[in-house]
Amino acid sequence: MYIRGSRGIHGIVFETKEFNTEETCPLFSSTHAQSPKSRRKKKREQGLMEGKENGPDGKKPGRVIDGPTNPMVTPLLNDLYQFTMAYAYWKAGKQSERSVFDLYFRKNPFGGEYTIFAGLEECIKFLANFNLTDEEIDFVRDSLPGCEEAFCDYLRGLDCSDVEVYAIPEGSVVFPKVPLLRIEGPVAVVQLLETPFLNLINYASLVATNAARHRFVAGKSKLLLEFGARRAQGPDGAISASKYCYLGGFDATSNVAAGKLFGIPLRGTHSHAFVSSFMSLDEIVDKALRSSDGKSTCEDFVSLVQTCLTKIQNSSSLHGVFSETNQSELAAFTSYALAFPSSFLALVDTYDVMKSGIPNFCAVALALNELGYKAVGIRLDSGDLAYQSTEARKFFCAIERELNVPDFGKMIITASNDLNEETVDALNKQGHEVDAFGIGTNLVTCYAQAALGCVFKLVEINNQPRIKLSEDVTKVSIPCKKRTYRLFGKEGYPLVDIMTGENEPPPKVGERLLCRHPFNESKRAYVVPQRVEELLKCYWRGNAG
Template sequence: MPLDSAFLLAADEADGVGSTSRPGPDGGLSASKYSYIGGFDYTSNILAGKLYGIPVRGTVAHSFIMSFRSLEEVQPRVLSPLEGGEPVDLPSLAESWLQRVCELLGTPSDKPNRGELAAFVSYAIAFPQDFQGLLDTYCVMRSGLPNFCAVALALHQLGYRAIGVRLDSGNLIQQSKETRRVLRACGAHFQVPWFGSIPIAVSNDISERSVEDFVREGSEIDMVGVGTNLVTCPLQPSLGCVYKLVEVNGSPCLKFTEEEEKMTIPGIKAIYRLYDAAGHPFMDLMALENEPSPSVGQELAVHILGRRGEATKIRPSAVKPLHRMYLRDGQVCEELPSLQEVRSHAQASLNLLSPVHRQLRDPQPYPVAVTEKLHLLLIELQNASQ
């Protein structure tokens, strides 16, 4: 399937005006920022684009399309060709193209909804170089797709190129295949070579499982809009983050609890990422700040968190320090990276992960370990607490 790396983030829905609940007063902004860092390409949240410089993409809302009843409502009506010349009445041109498209597809010309056609035409006049059609307000095959093709071909006649379509309900995989077939048929019949490769975007409760299905079943989807399953947390409604002390006046301290996952790791620490011979990170290692850095090729005894028993012997092929000091005594001591720099760093780090850690089903847990010295300090403070 042609699904590439382009993921359209939707803070609500892909059109940015849905009703999905969002955690916190700035849920859409936070989702846009951190999803962009994590690998999403765009946001539909206009304010996030303005504040953070994230590229903004999206289509019109269903409510926009439903607000039109006929072509007579389109104002303004004319559009000048891209290369200049006399303005053209776009509603009339689109209507004539609709007749030709319906004839090609074997669809009765009275089936496409004229209010939908009017909405597409109005949008195309306002954004002739960014025209993208939302196809499922009424019926994709009988109305949305013929109307889109008519307007897109009218724009092509004036020198413009439509940038895509969006599907937002029903069987997205099957509809993407049917949509691609129609786009290719129009492109071939009307001799518009680029028409068959118009990008197809989908939305409607997209999840990781949905994307996996898109790939497995060979869909024709190029872009996905993710909203509800990104901005809300159906399986984990809250994330507990609590401030804890690890050292007071030079003395390491420990929160001791019967719940091992809530136990803190004492002392001021340095953190290292260890890489194998293939260049994949295989472990993150915490050490006390005053310990020497792990050495490449040198055997090292470590204790993996969550595992009991003897130390594990490792031999890293590369070592990268992770901890950097940006704030000291409440002051910024190093220039903070830009959002784009953070995003690039996050993507580079993710791309280095081994496939066994990245697979969607049954991924291998990524281990975090402590040095022998830090492990002994932890045991010492545990015994003192008991």
């Protein structure tokens, strides 16, 4: 993307044919989110019912906005120096000076060429519920030696009614240096938003980008399942990961709490422990299973499974592939199928995938088929996933062909086992029959990169541009209140993002525009846009309009 030549700000040319935002990153809105129960609820509702909140278009929706998903997101989720600066601003009489801050990042994560913006919804919820309780103000007073009581009175009256926030829509593809958010308002108040906003956006955007990269490598046709709750950095890490992996292109999560909070589809089966907890088929007491249409009942489903296993053993094309299977595993699969006949999916690598797990699964799946049910498939969690998935598919297709079971060869094969972007890519190059990937640790912990590195910089105060200088040119901030645009070419694909000063005329369709890099004079390009889209939209307008 680049910026206007006469007063260029920043740009990096990008090609989006490889990544379709609408298909891969649909905007996620947590319409099912629950309001946290906090001691600030009464004050929050009183303020909001007075019309201090606004919707994505800046207009008042006339409703109470829920608080942040995590009730720990309060004004105290802050660095101490935000409060020391607020106090110093107040002492100097500068607390109400009108300021403009940009929130942006300097480099795309994971060595990539794009980032997915996420976390905006939580920021708006935080703004809508911003206030300090008496207990919190007392704690701030105790943490600031010599703090005057009048400052505590000032804090007691703080809210975000005089703050405006302009942002790129959540779920958008974004690029370095371009403001994700522009925050305007009294400098002391906006300063208190810095740490919470960075906290809410840095990880959200990082993990959403990680998810999108996995989606890109896996391809559009594969199911992507987020299995990271047990490996995430604490409860909030798990909940946030589930939400933003879904935004980034994943199809479902194993996290039940995230499913409840955000309406994300849930997926999950059983573990190795469930399989190894069974000793024999004799442990199954209730052996009856009604047919899918409810018209009949199989009184001994266990015997039906054993009969189906014998059929497989006698199959000509599968003769010699296996002999005796593990009967405790067969008992576990049979028991699980009795509990979930309509959604039977088995973990088949507890003992031996090809000599026990796959044949046992197929025996149970065939028995279910005779009662009108259709098994879902298998999960592989160890070994050579490409080879095992290919051999499993051959096994399924052989049963479909020899035993005349329609669509048996289309069983879903899910692979897990510490997968990441590189291993999925390697599987693709090797060739496999995997339909779904269950990814956890490397996804939710963002193992390849610990942080996105968003920053929050003052760019204007009292209508005067401000700049942060550095010997490291990458850390030089871009001054002034800016507008940002995305320019599209003839084929409808974005060509470039540009930034201009607030009062500069916007780019015009069909009019040639010189775009240039703000720090590298050799990087410049002429663009003739066929469509122009302004990126920053008002999501919070305080008491205005």
